[in-house]
Amino acid sequence: MSRKRQILVDTALQLFYEKGVNSVGINELLKVSGIAKKTLYNHFDSKQALVLAALKQRNDKFMTWLEMNLNEASTDKEVIARLFHGLSAWFTDSAAELGNFRGCFFINTSSEFSDPCSDVSQYCQYHKRQVRALISKHLSNPSPELLDTICVLKEGAITIAYVNKDFSMPQKCISILDKLL
Amino acid sequence: MSRKRQILVDTALQLFYEKGVNSVGINELLKVSGIAKKTLYNHFDSKQALVLAALKQRNDKFMTWLEMNLNEASTDKEVIARLFHGLSAWFTDSAAELGNFRGCFFINTSSEFSDPCSDVSQYCQYHKRQVRALISKHLSNPSPELLDTICVLKEGAITIAYVNKDFSMPQKCISILDKLL
DNA sequence: TTATCGGTAGACAAAACGGTCTACTTTGTT
DNA sequence: AACAAAGTAGACCGTTTTGTCTACCGATAA
Numbered sequence: 001m002s003r004k005r006q007i008l009v010d011t012a013l014q015l016f017y018e019k020g021v022n023s024v025g026i027n028e029l030l031k032v033s034g035i036a037k038k039t040l041y042n043h044f045d046s047k048q049a050l051v052l053a054a055l056k057q058r059n060d061k062f063m064t065w066l067e068m069n070l071n072e073a074s075t076d077k078e079v080i081a082r083l084f085h086g087l088s089a090w091f092t093d094s095a096a097e098l099g100n101f102r103g104c105f106f107i108n109t110s111s112e113f114s115d116p117c118s119d120v121s122q123y124c125q126y127h128k129r130q131v132r133a134l135i136s137k138h139l140s141n142p143s144p145e146l147l148d149t150i151c152v153l154k155e156g157a158i159t160i161a162y163v164n165k166d167f168s169m170p171q172k173c174i175s176i177l178d179k180l181l
Numbered sequence: 182m183s184r185k186r187q188i189l190v191d192t193a194l195q196l197f198y199e200k201g202v203n204s205v206g207i208n209e210l211l212k213v214s215g216i217a218k219k220t221l222y223n224h225f226d227s228k229q230a231l232v233l234a235a236l237k238q239r240n241d242k243f244m245t246w247l248e249m250n251l252n253e254a255s256t257d258k259e260v261i262a263r264l265f266h267g268l269s270a271w272f273t274d275s276a277a278e279l280g281n282f283r284g285c286f287f288i289n290t291s292s293e294f295s296d297p298c299s300d301v302s303q304y305c306q307y308h309k310r311q312v313r314a315l316i317s318k319h320l321s322n323p324s325p326e327l328l329d330t331i332c333v334l335k336e337g338a339i340t341i342a343y344v345n346k347d348f349s350m351p352q353k354c355i356s357i358l359d360k361l362l
Numbered sequence: 363t364t365a366t367c368g369g370t371a372g373a374c375a376a377a378a379c380g381g382t383c384t385a386c387t388t389t390g391t392t
Numbered sequence: 393a394a395c396a397a398a399g400t401a402g403a404c405c406g407t408t409t410t411g412t413c414t415a416c417c418g419a420t421a422a
Contacts, residue, residue: 155340218411219372
């Protein structure tokens with residue numbers, strides 16, 4: 001993997017996440033990254049291929065960050081606490097690895113690609129499955145019911161944080177799960 | 182209000198919801214609606230003004246639909262059941278008033294406008310507050326805790342339905358709320 | 363009749379879009 | 393030293409973007 005390619009993907013992820021994929025043009029991306037257009041099309045067939053690479057990069061970063069948060073937990077209660085405390089940190093820009101919060105990159109990008117069969121939409125779906133599997137791995141009792149509950153609360157908390165600018169949901173989600181266990 | 186104006190807003194809502202705001206150009210919209218460009222700019226200052234009008238139209242439709250679903254409920258349990266059964270119908274394209282499901286128009290549109298201070302983002306936030314208030318109105322015990330729980334589950338169910346194409350969440354949300362009451 | 367108003371059709375503008383291509387320079391390897 | 397690969401700058405292409413403007417049409421009302 002070329003160094004230039006990595007710069008391109010990094011810049012793409014940063015700009016795409018900050019402004020939305022369809023609001024960032026190739027030329028702007030090249031200007032910011034300081035890389036020539038030919039080099040971009042030497043590494044990627046199209047803008048969409050670059051979008052896909054940015055999604056993968058984000059998935060790697062997110063999974064690493066989540067793993068780091070969860071692997072210190074021993075009980076299920078702790079897994080839940082660490083998960084939602086992590087989200088809370090993310091929302092308030094206290095998770096440096098994830099950058100300034102602007103919602104979930106995968107939800108946002110999925111919204112911009114109306115074709116559910118496109119590579120982009122499919123990858124967003126894949127990411128959500130990956131996250132679910134990682135949470136499952138850390139639970140001592142990974143019943144589908146508990147997993148569903150955690151995941152639906154997680155998605156709700158992210159959406160409310162982004163659309164309503166209300167960052168208090170993670171704490172409330174912990175309370176809800178507390179009552180259920 | 183002019184008849185042409187109404188056609189414009191209807192067409193805009195349909196196309197914007199189906200494909201995403203930034204993926205639909207003014208010219209395409211004019212072609213589909215069969216209205217002249219001058220007429221559009223006679224009624225609206227800019228594309229963004231039209232987006233805002235489409236959001237308002239959607240808000241009206243959604244609130245009417247939700248009200249219709251909730252006003253037959255007498256107990257809190259019934260409110261919850263009708264809310265999530267309604268969502269389930271929406272997801273599976275069985276709610277004619279809301280059109281073919283492509284996620285929440287307000288979440289999707291919010292994703293495309295990165296500036297949280299823009300009229301568009303502000304209106305999306307307003308819509309979510311409206312929905313919360315309507316649910317609250319129908320609850321006999323509208324405690325903030327219960328309301329928060331319902332809303333976070335609702336947003337989670339919508340997101341999972343759209344990104345993961347999993348339409349089973351509403352039913353599971355009812356079970357969760359059942360255990361909590 | 364005549365003036366006005368809302369509408370039509372579409373040319374036009376200026377910029378931005380994704381993507382291709384050429385000609386040149388840098389870099390790394392043998 | 394020589395050569396190939398990779399990168400650079402940016403002109404260029406055709407299309408599309410939002411938005412303006414002109415010239416005209418048809419109905420309604422004084």
